[in-house]
Amino acid sequence: MRTSFWTSLLDLIAPRRCAICGGRLEPQEALLCADCDNELEKTPFPESPYDNLMARLFWGQFPIEKASAWFYYRSHSDPSKMIYDLKYHGQMLLGEDIGEQIALRHQPFGFFDDIDAIVPVPITRRRQWKRGYNQSMQVAKGISYVTHLPIYNKVVKRQHFSQSQTHQTSIWERRENVRAAFQLVDADKIKGKHLLIIDDVVTTGATVIACGQELAKAEGVKLSVLSIGYTKE
Ligand SMILES: [Zn+2]
Structure with a gap:
């Protein structure tokens, strides 16, 4: 600080x-x-991280422990512009500041106490090259400054699919693509650990589920999820 x-x-x-x-x-x-x-419409999730609207998205999908988000996300709202700036306007350091605020909001509830490491949801190499950074990694850094938790950003990778998402007609096809997008590359490093997955905005949870299921292939892994925004239906 x-x-x-x-x-x-x-x-x-x-x-x-x-x-x-x-x-x-x-x-x-x-x-x-x-x-x-x-x-800012902050979620009450830090107070009940084991059972809330967001945690329920992941029940039965992978060994979920806790889930929380900083605020309720609405597209075109003023707070949504902050996430847009982080993702599309090259505001790399904004992600670290956001991560610090998320950590400060959750720390008093002991949210990080039993977590071993942070895993930012990876983006494809192509997107990382275009954007210059992974926005979830930036948020993870801010959380790490406050909590001193290590960041594992090379245990799972994201593959690129040549088909553009806009050309896929069905939701099913899109889900299949998301499901196949992640690949666990270092199972030994995460064996038996409790990992905190970081994403920017959670809506259906499909991306986090796909990433989490891949991480859960390592023996004895437990997972929690933390994001900047959660889209309330
Ligand atoms: Zn202001």
């Missing part, structure tokens, strides 16, 4: 801006101004 002296000094040179409204941040504020932080 930044000390207040350096924050004050940096604020004089380059004022920090709220990631949602763009307003100037006070020295004690981080990422969001007080107004935007109050407006």
